[in-house]
Amino acid sequence: MRPYKHPPASDLVLERVLYALSDSIRLEIVRHLAGVDNATCGELDGGRPKSTVSHHFKVLRESGLVLTEGVGTAHINTLRRDDIDRRFPGLLAAILAQPA
Protein backbone atom coordinates (compact mmCIF):
# COMPACT_ATOMS: atom_id res chain seq x y z
CA MET A 1 0.00 0.00 0.00
CA ARG A 2 1.43 3.34 -1.05
CA PRO A 3 1.58 5.77 1.86
CA TYR A 4 -0.72 8.78 1.66
CA LYS A 5 0.73 12.25 1.38
CA HIS A 6 0.09 14.68 4.22
CA PRO A 7 1.19 18.28 4.54
CA PRO A 8 3.65 19.00 7.34
CA ALA A 9 2.22 20.93 10.30
CA SER A 10 4.12 24.05 9.24
CA ASP A 11 2.32 24.14 5.87
CA LEU A 12 -1.26 24.16 7.14
CA VAL A 13 -3.40 26.96 5.67
CA LEU A 14 -6.43 28.40 7.46
CA GLU A 15 -8.54 28.75 4.32
CA ARG A 16 -7.88 25.14 3.39
CA VAL A 17 -8.94 23.90 6.83
CA LEU A 18 -12.13 25.98 6.66
CA TYR A 19 -12.85 24.63 3.18
CA ALA A 20 -12.37 21.06 4.38
CA LEU A 21 -14.89 21.70 7.15
CA SER A 22 -17.41 23.44 4.86
CA ASP A 23 -19.02 20.17 3.76
CA SER A 24 -21.44 18.31 6.00
CA ILE A 25 -19.99 14.84 5.27
CA ARG A 26 -16.44 16.00 6.03
CA LEU A 27 -17.59 17.86 9.13
CA GLU A 28 -19.33 14.70 10.32
CA ILE A 29 -16.14 12.67 9.78
CA VAL A 30 -14.10 15.21 11.78
CA ARG A 31 -16.71 15.28 14.58
CA HIS A 32 -16.57 11.49 14.76
CA LEU A 33 -12.74 11.43 14.78
CA ALA A 34 -12.67 14.09 17.52
CA GLY A 35 -14.37 11.60 19.83
CA VAL A 36 -12.19 8.54 19.20
CA ASP A 37 -8.49 7.70 18.99
CA ASN A 38 -8.80 6.66 15.36
CA ALA A 39 -11.22 4.97 12.96
CA THR A 40 -11.21 3.04 9.71
CA CYS A 41 -12.76 4.57 6.59
CA GLY A 42 -15.54 1.99 6.91
CA GLU A 43 -16.38 3.24 10.40
CA LEU A 44 -16.56 6.81 9.11
CA ASP A 45 -18.32 6.51 5.76
CA GLY A 46 -21.86 6.41 7.12
CA GLY A 47 -22.69 3.70 4.58
CA ARG A 48 -21.91 6.02 1.68
CA PRO A 49 -20.27 4.64 -1.49
CA LYS A 50 -16.50 4.46 -1.43
CA SER A 51 -16.27 6.70 -4.51
CA THR A 52 -18.02 9.49 -2.61
CA VAL A 53 -16.09 9.30 0.61
CA SER A 54 -12.63 8.74 -0.82
CA HIS A 55 -12.73 12.25 -2.28
CA HIS A 56 -13.75 13.66 1.09
CA PHE A 57 -10.90 11.85 2.87
CA LYS A 58 -8.49 13.27 0.30
CA VAL A 59 -9.68 16.84 1.00
CA LEU A 60 -9.39 16.20 4.74
CA ARG A 61 -5.84 14.84 4.35
CA GLU A 62 -4.73 17.68 2.09
CA SER A 63 -6.04 20.27 4.55
CA GLY A 64 -3.99 18.66 7.31
CA LEU A 65 -6.99 17.73 9.42
CA VAL A 66 -6.72 13.97 9.00
CA LEU A 67 -3.88 11.47 8.91
CA THR A 68 -4.57 8.24 7.03
CA GLU A 69 -2.28 5.27 7.51
CA GLY A 70 -2.45 1.89 5.85
CA VAL A 71 -2.32 -0.89 8.43
CA GLY A 72 -2.54 -4.28 6.73
CA THR A 73 -5.54 -3.92 4.43
CA ALA A 74 -7.24 -1.26 6.56
CA HIS A 75 -6.98 2.51 6.36
CA ILE A 76 -6.75 4.04 9.81
CA ASN A 77 -7.70 7.70 10.16
CA THR A 78 -6.65 10.01 12.97
CA LEU A 79 -7.55 13.64 13.61
CA ARG A 80 -4.36 15.75 13.64
CA ARG A 81 -5.69 17.59 16.65
CA ASP A 82 -2.32 18.67 18.06
CA ASP A 83 -1.05 19.99 14.73
CA ILE A 84 -4.27 21.92 14.10
CA ASP A 85 -4.53 23.27 17.65
CA ARG A 86 -0.91 24.42 17.67
CA ARG A 87 -1.24 26.16 14.33
CA PHE A 88 -4.81 27.51 14.76
CA PRO A 89 -5.41 27.86 18.51
CA GLY A 90 -9.06 27.59 19.48
CA LEU A 91 -10.30 27.11 15.91
CA LEU A 92 -11.30 23.46 15.94
CA ALA A 93 -12.80 23.69 19.44
CA ALA A 94 -15.00 26.62 18.34
CA ILE A 95 -16.19 24.77 15.22
CA LEU A 96 -16.84 21.47 16.98
CA ALA A 97 -18.72 23.32 19.76
CA GLN A 98 -21.44 24.26 17.25
CA PRO A 99 -24.45 21.91 17.25
CA ALA A 100 -24.34 19.33 14.46
Added chain:
Amino acid sequence: MRPYKHPPASDLVLERVLYALSDSIRLEIVRHLAGVDNATCGELDGGRPKSTVSHHFKVLRESGLVLTEGVGTAHINTLRRDDIDRRFPGLLAAILAQPA
Protein backbone atom coordinates in the same frame (compact mmCIF):
# COMPACT_ATOMS: atom_id res chain seq x y z
CA MET B 1 -31.54 49.69 -7.01
CA ARG B 2 -33.02 46.27 -6.31
CA PRO B 3 -32.46 45.22 -2.70
CA TYR B 4 -30.13 42.29 -2.15
CA LYS B 5 -31.47 39.07 -0.68
CA HIS B 6 -30.13 37.98 2.68
CA PRO B 7 -30.97 34.85 4.65
CA PRO B 8 -32.72 35.46 7.97
CA ALA B 9 -30.60 34.82 11.07
CA SER B 10 -32.55 31.63 11.80
CA ASP B 11 -31.51 30.09 8.45
CA LEU B 12 -27.74 30.44 8.81
CA VAL B 13 -25.85 27.20 8.18
CA LEU B 14 -22.45 26.44 9.71
CA GLU B 15 -21.05 24.76 6.60
CA ARG B 16 -22.05 27.74 4.44
CA VAL B 17 -20.33 30.19 6.79
CA LEU B 18 -17.17 28.07 6.78
CA TYR B 19 -17.28 27.87 2.99
CA ALA B 20 -17.65 31.65 2.73
CA LEU B 21 -14.56 32.05 4.91
CA SER B 22 -12.51 29.42 3.03
CA ASP B 23 -11.33 31.90 0.40
CA SER B 24 -8.57 34.40 1.12
CA ILE B 25 -10.30 37.33 -0.61
CA ARG B 26 -13.55 36.74 1.28
CA LEU B 27 -11.69 36.23 4.54
CA GLU B 28 -9.87 39.53 3.96
CA ILE B 29 -13.20 41.32 3.35
CA VAL B 30 -14.64 39.89 6.58
CA ARG B 31 -11.50 40.83 8.54
CA HIS B 32 -11.77 44.36 7.21
CA LEU B 33 -15.51 44.61 8.02
CA ALA B 34 -14.87 43.29 11.55
CA GLY B 35 -12.81 46.41 12.22
CA VAL B 36 -15.21 49.05 10.90
CA ASP B 37 -18.91 49.90 11.15
CA ASN B 38 -19.44 49.38 7.44
CA ALA B 39 -17.67 49.83 4.12
CA THR B 40 -18.45 50.29 0.45
CA CYS B 41 -17.53 47.57 -2.04
CA GLY B 42 -14.86 49.93 -3.39
CA GLU B 43 -13.25 50.16 0.04
CA LEU B 44 -13.19 46.37 0.31
CA ASP B 45 -12.21 45.20 -3.15
CA GLY B 46 -8.47 45.71 -2.76
CA GLY B 47 -8.35 47.12 -6.28
CA ARG B 48 -9.60 43.86 -7.76
CA PRO B 49 -11.92 43.92 -10.79
CA LYS B 50 -15.62 44.25 -10.02
CA SER B 51 -16.38 40.98 -11.81
CA THR B 52 -14.14 39.12 -9.36
CA VAL B 53 -15.34 40.68 -6.14
CA SER B 54 -19.07 40.77 -6.93
CA HIS B 55 -19.11 36.97 -6.83
CA HIS B 56 -17.34 37.01 -3.46
CA PHE B 57 -19.81 39.51 -2.01
CA LYS B 58 -22.64 37.29 -3.22
CA VAL B 59 -21.17 34.26 -1.41
CA LEU B 60 -20.70 36.36 1.73
CA ARG B 61 -24.31 37.61 1.59
CA GLU B 62 -25.74 34.15 0.96
CA SER B 63 -23.81 32.72 3.91
CA GLY B 64 -25.31 35.39 6.18
CA LEU B 65 -21.97 36.96 7.03
CA VAL B 66 -22.48 40.23 5.20
CA LEU B 67 -25.40 42.61 4.70
CA THR B 68 -25.26 44.78 1.57
CA GLU B 69 -27.54 47.78 1.29
CA GLY B 70 -27.86 50.18 -1.60
CA VAL B 71 -27.57 53.77 -0.39
CA GLY B 72 -27.88 56.15 -3.29
CA THR B 73 -25.43 54.79 -5.86
CA ALA B 74 -23.19 53.13 -3.25
CA HIS B 75 -23.32 49.61 -1.84
CA ILE B 76 -22.74 49.63 1.89
CA ASN B 77 -21.56 46.39 3.48
CA THR B 78 -21.89 45.46 7.13
CA LEU B 79 -20.71 42.35 8.96
CA ARG B 80 -23.71 40.59 10.52
CA ARG B 81 -21.70 40.06 13.67
CA ASP B 82 -24.64 39.80 16.10
CA ASP B 83 -26.53 37.31 13.94
CA ILE B 84 -23.43 35.15 13.46
CA ASP B 85 -22.36 35.33 17.10
CA ARG B 86 -25.83 34.47 18.36
CA ARG B 87 -26.15 31.50 16.03
CA PHE B 88 -22.51 30.27 16.18
CA PRO B 89 -21.09 31.44 19.52
CA GLY B 90 -17.33 31.89 19.49
CA LEU B 91 -16.93 30.85 15.87
CA LEU B 92 -16.10 34.14 14.20
CA ALA B 93 -13.89 35.27 17.09
CA ALA B 94 -11.84 32.05 16.81
CA ILE B 95 -11.42 32.42 13.05
CA LEU B 96 -10.57 36.14 13.14
CA ALA B 97 -8.08 35.48 15.95
CA GLN B 98 -5.91 33.49 13.50
CA PRO B 99 -3.09 35.49 11.94
CA ALA B 100 -3.88 36.72 8.43
